[in-house]
Amino acid sequence: MHSDRGIFVPRFLHTADWQMGRSFSRFETEDGAALVEARYAAIERLAQLAVEQECDAVLVAGDVFDAQGVSDRTIRRVFNATSAFKGPWVMLPGNHDAALAESVWTRARRLKAVPDNIHLALEPDVILLKEQGIAVLSAPLTQRHTYSDLTEDFSERETPAGLLRVGLAHGSVQGVLPDEVDATNPIAPNRAEQANLDYLALGDWHGAKQINERSWYSGTPEPERFRNNEAGYALIVDISEPGAVPDIKSVDIARYRWHQWRETLSVPSDLDGLIQRMEELPEASVLDIRLDGAITLEGLQRLDHALSLAEARFRSVSCDRAALQLEPTEEDIAALNADGYLGETIEELRQLQLGDHPEPARDALAILTGLLNSGKQEVNQ
Structure with missing residues (x-):
């Protein structure tokens, strides 16, 4: 006593x-x-x-x-x-x-x-x-x-x-x-x-x-x-x-805190808020994110960078983007110099995202725009 x-x-x-x-x-x-x-x-x-x-x-x-x-x-x-x-x-x-x-x-x-x-x-x-x-x-x-x-x-x-x-x-x-x-x-x-x-x-x-x-x-x-x-x-x-x-x-008592976020991205400030919340979490975190809505190519690059940093800091990070549509803006496409056939392909993939099987179209769009963007960066180096 x-x-x-x-x-x-x-x-x-x-x-x-x-x-x-x-x-x-x-x-x-x-x-x-x-x-x-x-x-x-x-x-x-x-x-x-x-x-x-x-x-x-x-x-x-x-x-x-x-x-x-x-x-x-x-x-x-x-x-x-x-x-x-x-x-x-x-x-x-x-x-x-x-x-x-x-x-x-x-x-x-x-x-x-x-x-x-x-x-x-x-x-x-x-x-x-x-x-x-x-x-x-x-x-x-x-x-x-x-x-x-x-x-x-x-x-x-x-x-x-x-x-x-x-x-x-x-x-x-x-x-x-x-x-x-x-x-x-x-x-x-x-x-x-x-x-x-x-x-x-x-x-x-x-x-x-x-x-x-x-x-x-x-x-x-x-x-x-x-x-x-x-x-x-x-x-x-x-x-x-x-x-x-x-x-x-x-x-x-806990060593790790578990966080599960369900987020809809509609406007740029939604992504800003998500990234800021990730940056504010302590290192002893287990994070599970599921995203829906839409994101631009520039926004996707920012999201990928933020997730890469989080994976290095936290105990575990998973991010489900199956319901998140990639919607490159006119500025995104112009920055890639994707005119002619490439521009038409990007537009077709954007439209296919609206169909019954959006995930393959979104992934193809992300790969294509990512390749174009990395090729552009290599030329500029």
């Missing part, structure tokens, strides 16, 4: 959804490997944060692992990454790493990879951290999908007087999350009140999200998808005494 004006106040760190063992096959090999390593580094940062903030415990609300079949090396590395914080960790199985009869957790125990200070909440139980002043009521998933609320019996579980009652669960709070994600593993939105919990630490939603003053999702500490949902944080929770309202502090 840490001291607050002479009073000892329990403090714990709430995290979830590490998804260790996740692969990033959609990325280039080098980028995918870096994103994997960032997830191990996130665990190390969580452990160091718990030390720096004088936390009494770390609660992990499910999905430590991305799948049951992760490698032995992954299992060992995960537990090794926790080593900086010597206090108790409580890890809960989620839907990706459910506590099956034979699971990643039973394998971890056979490997003797689990340190003595890590409690695996593989059964519905009350884990007493008496020295830390906390009683953890766990609701582990014992299969990937359930249709009953595993926290329903929290109100029936007794805990010693004077200890905080902290629930640890993984699932979808009903009526709060988007409809498509709350069909399975349901959790009642008023569970903390019904079960007289001081705090309910939740996992499954990958962004930091408050349900009520006593119920929070921490989100994943390292983003792994393009979704603007406040991923990349951990929560430091202070509760001065049983019944007191928790004081929650969100701490940025």
Whole structure:
């Protein structure tokens, strides 16, 4: 416990959804490997944060692992990454790493990879951290999908007087999350009140999200998808005494921030704004862009240059231009000295872009004008 004006106040760190063992096959090999390593580094940062903030415990609300079949090396590395914080960790199985009869957790125990200070909440139980002043009521998933609320019996579980009652669960709070994600593993939105919990630490939603003053999702500490949902944080929770309202502090943990932009280019200022936004992003960015609209030849050259610079700065950059039409201006064509047959060909390709298969025409137009432009530059050198 840490001291607050002479009073000892329990403090714990709430995290979830590490998804260790996740692969990033959609990325280039080098980028995918870096994103994997960032997830191990996130665990190390969580452990160091718990030390720096004088936390009494770390609660992990499910999905430590991305799948049951992760490698032995992954299992060992995960537990090794926790080593900086010597206090108790409580890890809960989620839907990706459910506590099956034979699971990643039973394998971890056979490997003797689990340190003595890590409690695996593989059964519905009350884990007493008496020295830390906390009683953890766990609701582990014992299969990937359930249709009953595993926290329903929290109100029936007794805990010693004077200890905080902290629930640890993984699932979808009903009526709060988007409809498509709350069909399975349901959790009642008023569970903390019904079960007289001081705090309910939740996992499954990958962004930091408050349900009520006593119920929070921490989100994943390292983003792994393009979704603007406040991923990349951990929560430091202070509760001065049983019944007191928790004081929650969100701490940025993420190494990489993921950005997904959907842009329509209509006028030159649209491209100016896009390039400026790219220039303002930090280097630790993963950027996915999809463009539609139209762009001039001069604009395309500027876009290509900006993307080339971004690829050198950021962790990963992808740009889908399938719906972006190349529309050379009269000035573009005049600058290429493309008269006669070449001029007619360029105009024909411009018109073909308006048909049923615009992408081949656009690509041919880009290649042709690019060749003309590079030939012009060589002559001028």
